[in-house]
Amino acid sequence: MSENGIIKGCSFLTEDHPLEKVFIPEEFNEEEKMIGKLIYDFVEGSVLPKLDELESLKEGAMGATLKEAGKLGLLSVDVPEEFGGFAQTKAVSMLMAEKLAKSGSFQVAYGAHTGIGTLPIVYFGTKEQKAKYLPGLATGELLGAYALTEAGSGTDAMNAKSKALLSEDGSHYVLNGEKMFITNAGFADIFIVFAKVDGDKFTAFIMDKDMPGLSTGTEEKKLGIKGSSTRTLVMEDVKVPVENVLGRVGRGAQIAFNILNVGRFKLGAGAIGGAIHAIVDAVSYGKERHQFGQPITNFGMIKHKIGEGAARCFAGQSMVYRTAGYIDQNISTLDKADENYDAKTIDVGVREYMTECSMMKVFCSEVLDYCVDEAVQIYGGYGYSQEYPAERFYRDSRINRIFEGTNEINRMIIAGEMFKKGAKGELPIFQQAKALLDELMGMPSLDDDADDGFLSEEKELVVKAKKAVLLGLGTVAQEMGEKLKNPMEHEELLGFLADMIMDLYGMDSAIKRSEKLAARGEDENAKFAATLTKIFCNEAMHRIEIRGRDVLATAVAGDMLTTTLAGLRRTVKHNPVNTVMLRREVADVLIEKEAWPFY
Numbered sequence: 317m318s319e320n321g322i323i324k325g326c327s328f329l330t331e332d333h334p335l336e337k338v339f340i341p342e343e344f345n346e347e348e349k350m351i352g353k354l355i356y357d358f359v360e361g362s363v364l365p366k367l368d369e370l371e372s373l374k375e376g377a378m379g380a381t382l383k384e385a386g387k388l389g390l391l392s393v394d395v396p397e398e399f400g401g402f403a404q405t406k407a408v409s410m411l412m413a414e415k416l417a418k419s420g421s422f423q424v425a426y427g428a429h430t431g432i433g434t435l436p437i438v439y440f441g442t443k444e445q446k447a448k449y450l451p452g453l454a455t456g457e458l459l460g461a462y463a464l465t466e467a468g469s470g471t472d473a474m475n476a477k478s479k480a481l482l483s484e485d486g487s488h489y490v491l492n493g494e495k496m497f498i499t500n501a502g503f504a505d506i507f508i509v510f511a512k513v514d515g516d517k518f519t520a521f522i523m524d525k526d527m528p529g530l531s532t533g534t535e536e537k538k539l540g541i542k543g544s545s546t547r548t549l550v551m552e553d554v555k556v557p558v559e560n561v562l563g564r565v566g567r568g569a570q571i572a573f574n575i576l577n578v579g580r581f582k583l584g585a586g587a588i589g590g591a592i593h594a595i596v597d598a599v600s601y602g603k604e605r606h607q608f609g610q611p612i613t614n615f616g617m618i619k620h621k622i623g624e625g626a627a628r629c630f631a632g633q634s635m636v637y638r639t640a641g642y643i644d645q646n647i648s649t650l651d652k653a654d655e656n657y658d659a660k661t662i663d664v665g666v667r668e669y670m671t672e673c674s675m676m677k678v679f680c681s682e683v684l685d686y687c688v689d690e691a692v693q694i695y696g697g698y699g700y701s702q703e704y705p706a707e708r709f710y711r712d713s714r715i716n717r718i719f720e721g722t723n724e725i726n727r728m729i730i731a732g733e734m735f736k737k738g739a740k741g742e743l744p745i746f747q748q749a750k751a752l753l754d755e756l757m758g759m760p761s762l763d764d765d766a767d768d769g770f771l772s773e774e775k776e777l778v779v780k781a782k783k784a785v786l787l788g789l790g791t792v793a794q795e796m797g798e799k800l801k802n803p804m805e806h807e808e809l810l811g812f813l814a815d816m817i818m819d820l821y822g823m824d825s826a827i828k829r830s831e832k833l834a835a836r837g838e839d840e841n842a843k844f845a846a847t848l849t850k851i852f853c854n855e856a857m858h859r860i861e862i863r864g865r866d867v868l869a870t871a872v873a874g875d876m877l878t879t880t881l882a883g884l885r886r887t888v889k890h891n892p893v894n895t896v897m898l899r900r901e902v903a904d905v906l907i908e909k910e911a912w913p914f915y
């Protein structure tokens with residue numbers, strides 16, 4: 317924790333965060349819950365009835381639905397009040413993303429407009445740009461899109477070829493180039509476009525759709541999210557006034573990457589909403605579907621899928637709101653009178669938790685994939701039929717591992733940032749790793765201060781998981797040192813470490829949320845939460861052990877491998893619990909309620 321009581325990014329590894337700093341979604345106040353309900357009702361009343369129109373890309377349907385949401389104030393959650401918004405906390409923004417999850421492609425169009433299409437102006441626009449664009453973006457009068465990707469530069473976004481040249485009289489830039497896969501391109505009024513001034517200064521511009529020379533290609537025919545408009549954006553000698561430069565010339569990367577951080581944790585919230593919806597829907601189907609003379613939800617293998625999916629959702633949901641809470645606490649320390657306040661909310665407030673944002677993206681998109689896959693399986697052959705919703709869930713889910721930075725790149729960020737924070741001395745990662753190595757070389761400790769309190773065994777697992785991660789990070793840093801400066805040569809290793817780090821954060825977050833529920837006297841939910849937590853922690857611990865072995869076998873060899881593996885075995889040693897019975901318990905609750913029982 318920093319001196320002003322703010323939780324530092326990644327510090328869940330090196331310290332135990334006090335419960336009062338951990339936000340859980342059950343702590344939303346009544347007004348915030350109402351906002352969540354408003355968007356949920358909007359999806360039920362205004363999106364789902366026209367899902368077929370939207371999913372078939374009916375001309376004008378998506379734009380009109382976004383504008384309808386705008387009239388209800390649902391597009392303005394991240395826009396400051398002075399520009400027509402009703403700026404809410406990041407936690408509320410997550411709640412909205414989660415509650416949208418049933419809406420299929422609308423969720424993607426909404427996310428692109430309110431996120432990457434609007435936020436660059438909120439955070440980096442001048443007063444004039446904000447006054448000109450934000451009121452319209454907040455009401456839906458203007459719809460936004462974000463154009464970074466090009467055919468030759470996706471993951472490697474800085475390698476863009478689009479060019480901007482300043483006119484001789486200095487009044488405008490002339491832009492040429494082509495952007496690829498631009499969400500909302502078919503109906504957007506404004507585009508945040510990235511191009512290189514003089515071929516090397518990566519810069520963001522605001523472009524109006526009516527600017528001569530700007531056009532879009534035909535709709536991309538996609539695997540999923542078929543109702544979301546995805547087109548190329550073509551710039552042929554487009555004259556963009558200099559006042560439309562967003563931020564400073566050459567500082568486009570700061571905008572592009574900061575905006576992606578927000579996009580990533582919102583994607584995490586949306587993905588968890590989708591995963592929960594897929595499970596609950598599959599439970600409802602499974603109760604009606606009889607085989608061998610009984611509902612298929614009676615069968616152990618089906619209960620396994622329900623229980624396992626629910627446990628992963630609970631961990632993901634707990635991680636999402638915990639992270640949002642840290643971001644909100646961090647933003648609350650910034651000086652609102654500072655003229656750079658808006659930029660700082662993202663460049664300082666959110667950026668501190670860049671690793672957590674990447675974790676939300678990767679972990680939750682993979683939980684979603686697990687849940688939609690098992691939902692199709694629960695539907696059996698009907699899951700493969702377009703007549704039933706599971707087929708669409710399955711197709712729609714897949715994009716989440718690709719956009720907002722692929723999961724491969726985000727895994728590299730997760731582990732890479734841990735090394736950086738350790739190397740810069742921002743967190744005592746390597747000191748703790750060294751102390752652990754010394755401890756492991758010594759005699760095993762015999763002290764057994766067994767605690768039999770609430771989730772005590774799982775808390776013990778977290779202590780072990782932290783040690784396993786520290787052992788991995790410490791061994792890799794010690795053995796590879798300088799070589800790590802080129803992370804692309806050690807990608808698999810970083811991927812293994814990222815998996816361990818995400819599972820650790822999931823375990824710790826699920827435990828802390830369960831503890832808070834118990835402390836709030838929400839006994840029934842606390843009991844259910846504890847069951848979910850036990851399942852997750854046990855499974856995560858198995859994965860951490862396997863990944864830990866992978867890390868060590870990649871980083872060291874010979875005697876060093878033998879010694880560190882022995883250390884890892886000592887570190888992670890634990891007795892497994894009967895997760896079969898626990899998953900059955902969870903499935904029985906969901907089968908009875910046919911709803912996610914939390915908040």
Ligand SMILES: Cc1cc2nc3c(=O)[nH]c(=O)nc-3n(C[C@H](O)[C@H](O)[C@H](O)COP(=O)(O)OP(=O)(O)OC[C@H]3O[C@@H](n4cnc5c(N)ncnc54)[C@H](O)[C@@H]3O)c2cc1C
Nearest residue numbers: 462463464465469470471472497498499718719720722724
């Ligand atoms: C439906 C849809 C909507 C989209 N919306 C937008 C939008 O609104 N705006 C926008 O700007 N972009 C958008 N995108 C683009 C999206 O962000 C990119 O597709 C994504 O960043 C990946 O880039 P790419 O497709 O060029 O894949 P590539 O970069 O070619 O990557 C291909 C594979 O190689 C892997 N890879 C690449 N480099 C590395 C590395 N160093 N290490 C390990 N693996 C690596 C990737 O992880 C991936 O698995 C959208 C894409 C889709 C499909």
